[in-house]
Amino acid sequence: MRVSVAILLGSLLLAASSVALPSESVDSATLVDTAFSSTAGHSNAEKGNKGGSKLSCKVFPGDREWPSDKLFEKLGKQSAGGIVKPDPLAKPCYTGSAFDAAKCGSVSENWADPYLHSGHPSSIMSPLYSGLSCIPTDDPSSGTCSLGGYPVYVLNALNAKDVQLAVKFAREHNIRLVIKNTGHDFSGKSSGAGSLSVRTHAMKSVEFIKKYKKHGWNGSAFKVGAGVQVLELYQAAAGQGLVVVGGEAESVGFTGGYMQGGGHSPISGLLGMAADHILSLEVVLASGQIVTASTTSYPDLFYAIRGGGGSTFGIVTSATVKAFPDFPCTKSSFTFTSSARDLANLNTLENSDFWTVFEEYLKHMKAHTDVGAYAYLSVIPMGPNPNQLTFGMQSFFAPKKTAEQTIAMLQPVFDKAAEVNITIDNLDTQYHPSFFPAWRAGFPKERIGGWNSQPASRMFPKRLWKDSSSISALFKAIREVISVPGGMLIGLQLQAPLQDRKVTNAVNPAFRENVLHAITFTGWPAELRDLKAIKDYQREFSEVTMKKWRDLAPESGAYLNEADINEPNWQQSFYGGGKRYQKLLKIKKKYDPRGIFYAETTVGSEEWTTDEDRIGRLCPVSKKGGKA
Numbered sequence: 366m367r368v369s370v371a372i373l374l375g376s377l378l379l380a381a382s383s384v385a386l387p388s389e390s391v392d393s394a395t396l397v398d399t400a401f402s403s404t405a406g407h408s409n410a411e412k413g414n415k416g417g418s419k420l421s422c423k424v425f426p427g428d429r430e431w432p433s434d435k436l437f438e439k440l441g442k443q444s445a446g447g448i449v450k451p452d453p454l455a456k457p458c459y460t461g462s463a464f465d466a467a468k469c470g471s472v473s474e475n476w477a478d479p480y481l482h483s484g485h486p487s488s489i490m491s492p493l494y495s496g497l498s499c500i501p502t503d504d505p506s507s508g509t510c511s512l513g514g515y516p517v518y519v520l521n522a523l524n525a526k527d528v529q530l531a532v533k534f535a536r537e538h539n540i541r542l543v544i545k546n547t548g549h550d551f552s553g554k555s556s557g558a559g560s561l562s563v564r565t566h567a568m569k570s571v572e573f574i575k576k577y578k579k580h581g582w583n584g585s586a587f588k589v590g591a592g593v594q595v596l597e598l599y600q601a602a603a604g605q606g607l608v609v610v611g612g613e614a615e616s617v618g619f620t621g622g623y624m625q626g627g628g629h630s631p632i633s634g635l636l637g638m639a640a641d642h643i644l645s646l647e648v649v650l651a652s653g654q655i656v657t658a659s660t661t662s663y664p665d666l667f668y669a670i671r672g673g674g675g676s677t678f679g680i681v682t683s684a685t686v687k688a689f690p691d692f693p694c695t696k697s698s699f700t701f702t703s704s705a706r707d708l709a710n711l712n713t714l715e716n717s718d719f720w721t722v723f724e725e726y727l728k729h730m731k732a733h734t735d736v737g738a739y740a741y742l743s744v745i746p747m748g749p750n751p752n753q754l755t756f757g758m759q760s761f762f763a764p765k766k767t768a769e770q771t772i773a774m775l776q777p778v779f780d781k782a783a784e785v786n787i788t789i790d791n792l793d794t795q796y797h798p799s800f801f802p803a804w805r806a807g808f809p810k811e812r813i814g815g816w817n818s819q820p821a822s823r824m825f826p827k828r829l830w831k832d833s834s835s836i837s838a839l840f841k842a843i844r845e846v847i848s849v850p851g852g853m854l855i856g857l858q859l860q861a862p863l864q865d866r867k868v869t870n871a872v873n874p875a876f877r878e879n880v881l882h883a884i885t886f887t888g889w890p891a892e893l894r895d896l897k898a899i900k901d902y903q904r905e906f907s908e909v910t911m912k913k914w915r916d917l918a919p920e921s922g923a924y925l926n927e928a929d930i931n932e933p934n935w936q937q938s939f940y941g942g943g944k945r946y947q948k949l950l951k952i953k954k955k956y957d958p959r960g961i962f963y964a965e966t967t968v969g970s971e972e973w974t975t976d977e978d979r980i981g982r983l984c985p986v987s988k989k990g991g992k993a
């Protein structure tokens with residue numbers, strides 16, 4: 366969620382495009398029986414893993430056991446979508462046979478566009494986790510472009526059968542398998558070195574079910590293919606006069622990492638998390654078998670996938686989700702910046718007028734979310750003086766509220782700004798009689814793809830708004846953490862109450878208490894490529910800086926989809942720790958005893974390791990902590 370105020374002001378708002386949704390054929394039979402011819406290496410690869418839960422290192426390119434190109438091609442021919450061996454997206458920028466100045470120019474110009482990466486077989490939006498192995502450059506001889514942490518082969522799945530083929534191939538050859546939907550993951554979890562990637566992007570079916578009378582629901586629903594993005598689902602729902610709980614960003618995939626991580630939404634205040642509304646799932650298991658998971662079939666798997674994280678328990682090929690009658694919404698956006706007095710005294714006053722207004726806003730956050738409002742805001746250093754701060758309210762989103770009611774919620778902040786001579790700029794408040802146009806107006810396409818920063822986050826719970834001293838402590842911690850060179854805040858202000866008490870799922874319990882999901886970043890010079898040097902920035906950030914936020918609410922957590930990959934005690938922060946984590950681990954081991962599905966910080970991933978730079982072979986962790 367990297368934004369600039371240019372984005373906050375909506376300058377990149379795209380016109381809604383109509384998206385064709387080709388139908389997808391899903392084979393819901395059991396495991397497809399495919400015969401792969403065995404090589405000498407193949408049987409060796411199987412040896413370490415046969416028949417049980419004993420883990421062994423994954424076979425890596427260059428190993429004798431690594432499947433031949435012919436075998437990969439054969440796999441491609443058996444699938445409906447085919448297989449490719451993609452170059453990294455920015456390869457045309459580098460000296461060599463692929464050099465192409467025009468293509469490089471286009472890649473560089475559009476690098477921040479999420480659709481460039483979701484439309485490429487292997488590119489991801491956080492290239493740090495591919496080892497910075499091929500970053501766009503205007504100097505072709507400035508370095509090299511290598512595969513780094515990108516997959517070697519990508520199977521373009523068109524249906525569940527293709528997904529089964531990929532899982533079975535990875536299992537038989539003991540090679541690492543990764544799953545890519547859109548590539549949005551903040552921690553690069555849809556990529557992996559020396560892997561076969563199964564890409565779900567083309568599984569675009571959206572089926573409308575007018576009356577769904579099962580699993581405790583009596584209403585409409587949509588059966589959503591694995592590759593459907595938020596905009597496509599919202600459009601389908603709006604076409605029926607309905608609303609589905611999805612993300613704020615149009616390009617995020619619904620069924621993959623988003624929903625499986627829990628999935629917060631501009632309408633979470635009314636309806637909770639996306640995962641709360643899933644009725645059933647079609648899932649390809651590590652065995653290659655396809656199953657339907659719901660409250661009545663594979664209920665443990667159904668529990669775990671809804672909030673327990675992507676790339677862990679199986680590959681979801683479709684999700685059936687509740688749809689609700691439409692409702693009106695108001696969105697409001699505005700900005701303010703350091704006062705003239707702040708600017709004249711930047712070294713002594715430290716933006717005190719700016720912070721006075723921010724603190725006033727902070728005081729009201731719980732009251733806003735108590736009535737179902739959501740906000741997506743930022744505090745960013747911006748302007749000719751690097752110490753000048755700008756507050757950007759990309760969208761204050763108030764479902765079922767009029768424009769007048771919305772402005773009334775914001776008025777105390779506007780009054781405080783007037784008191785300290787800060788002007789509220791770019792105020793744009795719009796009431797819409799239905800969700801879709803309000804969401805469209807409130808959430809322009811975002812910019813992504815930065816390679817010299819890393820996020821971390823914390824969910825600040827309701828109890829921190831108990832009295833003025835707890836609010837002051839929160840204010841102080843936020844101000845301290847972002848008042849460093851280049852520091853910034855992205856705030857997602859939301860409550861996500863569970864609407865239906867009968868629903869139980871693996872959503873991080875911290876969401877149920879949340880008022881502010883605060884994200885901040887550490888950064889380093891853009892030209893730095895030395896991953897070891899970058900680690901020093903990351904270590905200080907995770908261990909020292911972020912401790913200030915963790916200490917404020919140690920019982921809370923962080924959102925696994927928008928978090929620090931180096932989060933200490935991530936089992937507690939991302940999954941609730943203790944018995945909750947143990948339950949998820951048990952389900953992981955039941956359905957994936959051999960670790961077919963892996964990504965860093967996913968349930969069970971503590972049993973695996975790559976190299977320090979995250980681009981080496983994947984191996985089980987030895988008892989001593991290194992590779993087994």
Ligand SMILES: Cc1cc2nc3c(=O)[nH]c(=O)nc-3n(C[C@H](O)[C@H](O)[C@H](O)COP(=O)(O)OP(=O)(O)OC[C@H]3O[C@@H](n4cnc5c(N)ncnc54)[C@H](O)[C@@H]3O)c2cc1C
Nearest residue numbers: 546547548549550554612613618621622623629675676681
């Ligand atoms: C610009 C931007 C805006 C965002 N807005 C929101 C928001 O409003 N609300 C919110 O909650 N989050 C938001 N996020 C975070 C988002 O939820 C995560 O990045 C999420 O991982 C994206 O899922 P994806 O499937 O689209 O991405 P991918 O990167 O393709 O996949 C993410 C993870 O899920 C796995 N995966 C993908 N498909 C499947 C599948 N079918 N079965 C099993 N595993 C799968 C991948 O292997 C990977 O581990 C945003 C992120 C960005 C970059």
